[in-house]
Structure formats: C-alpha cells, structure tokens
Amino acid sequence: xxxxxxxxxxxxxxxxxxxxxxxxxxxxxxxxxxxxxxxxxxxxxxxxxxxxxxxxxxxxxxxxxxxxxxxxxxxxxxxxxxxxxxxxxxxxxxxxxxxxxxxxxxxxxxxxxxxxxxxxxxxxxxxxxxxxxxxxxxxxxxxxxxxxxxxxxxxxxxxxxxxxxxxxxxxxxxxxxxxxxxxxxxxxxxxxxxxxxxxxxxxxxxxxxxxxxxxxxxxxxxxxxxxxxxxxxxxxxxxxxxxxxxxxxxxxxxxxxxxxxxxx
Numbered sequence: 001x002x003x004x005x006x007x008x009x010x011x012x013x014x015x016x017x018x019x020x021x022x023x024x025x026x027x028x029x030x031x032x033x034x035x036x037x038x039x040x041x042x043x044x045x046x047x048x049x050x051x052x053x054x055x056x057x058x059x060x061x062x063x064x065x066x067x068x069x070x071x072x073x074x075x076x077x078x079x080x081x082x083x084x085x086x087x088x089x090x091x092x093x094x095x096x097x098x099x100x101x102x103x104x105x106x107x108x109x110x111x112x113x114x115x116x117x118x119x120x121x122x123x124x125x126x127x128x129x130x131x132x133x134x135x136x137x138x139x140x141x142x143x144x145x146x147x148x149x150x151x152x153x154x155x156x157x158x159x160x161x162x163x164x165x166x167x168x169x170x171x172x173x174x175x176x177x178x179x180x181x182x183x184x185x186x187x188x189x190x191x192x193x194x195x196x197x198x199x200x201x202x203x204x205x206x207x208x209x210x211x212x213x214x215x216x217x218x219x220x221x222x223x224x225x226x227x228x229x230x231x232x233x234x235x236x237x238x239x240x241x242x243x244x245x246x247x248x249x250x251x252x253x254x255x256x257x258x259x260x261x262x263x264x
Contacts, residue, residue: 109179115138173209198212217251
C-alpha cells in the first residue's frame with residue numbers, strides 16, 4: 001500500500017462521512033462524489049446518494065417517516081461497517097506502522113459514528129440517544145482498538161444518566177471524545193498504565209464535557225505548532241460545530257474541557 005493509495009482511502013472515507021453527518025442532521029440534499037474507479041467506495045457512495053434521494057423525494061406520513069428514518073440509521077450503520085471492513089482488508093496487506101496507525105484512526109472515527117446510528121436504530125426514540133451509554137460503549141471500543149483484552153489504562157466516569165442528545169450533536173461529541181482518548185492512548189502512557197477521566201453533566205443552562213488523562217502531559221518545550229498536529233485542530237473544528245467554549249487542560253496530564261448551551 002503506497003502513500004497515494006492511503007491518501008485516496010482517507011479522502012473517499014471522509015467525503016462519505018460528511019454526507020452521512022448531513023443525513024444525521026436530516027439534511028438529505030447532500031451528495032457524495034461517484035468517480036470512474038468503479039470500486040467499493042463508488043458502490044457505497046451510490047447507495048448513500050440513492051438513500052438521500054429516496055428521503056428527499058418521498059411524501060410520507062409521520063408513522064411512515066419514523067419507519068423510514070429507522071431504515072436510514074440501519075443502512076448508514078451498515079455502510080459504515082462496510083468501510084471499516086474494507087480498511088481491515090487493506091491493513092492486512094501491509095506491515096507499515098504509519099499506515100496501520102492511519103487505518104486505526106479512521107476506523108475509530110467511523111465506529112464513533114456507527115454506534116450512534118446503531119443506538120438510534122435499536123431505540124424507539126429515533127431522535128435521541130443516552131449520552132452515558134454511548135460514551136461508555138465508545139471508550140471501551142477505543143480501549144480494545146489500542147490495547148486488546150489486556151489494558152492497564154482505566155476509565156473513570158462522571159456522567160449524568162438522564163442526559164439524552166440528538167444525533168446532530170452526538171456525532172461531533174463522539175468524534176471529540178474519540179480524538180482525545182485516542183491521543184491519550186498514543187502519547188500519555190509510555191508505561192501503558194494510567195487513567196482517563198470523562199465527565200458529562202449539565203448545569204446553569206450548559207452542558208459540561210471534560211476528558212482528562214493523568215499521563216505524562218506535554219513536554220516543557222513543546223511547540224504550539226507541534227501540538228496542532230496531535231488532533232487539536234479536529235477537536236477545535238468540532239467544538240465550533242457545537243458552538244462550545246474549549247479549554248485545554250495541561251496540568252498533571254492533558255485534557256480538554258468544553259461548555260456549550262443546552263439549547264442551540
């Protein structure tokens with residue numbers, strides 16, 4: 001697998017995920033490009049586009065709409081699983097550690113979104129999912145991705161079980177958590193042991209999200225430009241989508257704290 005092929009996989013995956021994120025916002029007008037490659041990505045893109053057209057052009061009752069939305073979440077989840085399986089197949093042909101790390105990062109981002117659609121598909125409420133259940137399931141998945149069954153890195157949670165959020169906001173939240181926790185696994189624990197704390201609560205008209213590890217933190221001479229390459233740009237972009245106030249926590253480890261309004 002050469003760098004150009006790896007870049008192609010990432011670009012096509014991101015393009016399809018952008019459209020899926022639009023569907024999660026119930027914006028079915030978005031389309032993803034279909035190239036002349038005739039590969040798996042084109043097949044997935046065609047299916048996703050057809051699904052958007054079906055929803056956009058249908059005139060249906062509320063009950064039919066709920067059934068159709070349930071089918072949307074099911075199909076989106078299946079498409080994400082296909083992309084993930086394709087990445088597993090590509091990874092099996094190389095031992096390049098950099099490429100394998102890229103594949104793992106892409107897969108974890110896909111999983112963070114796929115879980116949302118899986119939960120929406122399985123619940124009677126097609127608009128919201130329980131934040132606590134989602135975060136705990138997601139972090140266990142990330143742990144398994146990096147550590148397998150044997151992990152010395154533990155999670156501690158302080159999450160309000162009564163909070164439910166719609167997919168439009170859960171997708172950027174899930175991607176932020178995925179990015180922050182993944183960076184902790186990659187950089188915070190050279191001895192492969194430690195703790196990652198996650199809090200999600202609400203008070204004074206705001207949601208409060210905190211992700212903090214007790215790892216080695218940033219080196220004293222660490223440059224801002226270098227820090228930008230560790231995923232902070234993505235976290236900043238996703239924070240902007242939530243209209244959230246973002247604070248970087250650099251004492252006794254590394255973490256992120258976000259505050260955003262309960263009602264957008």
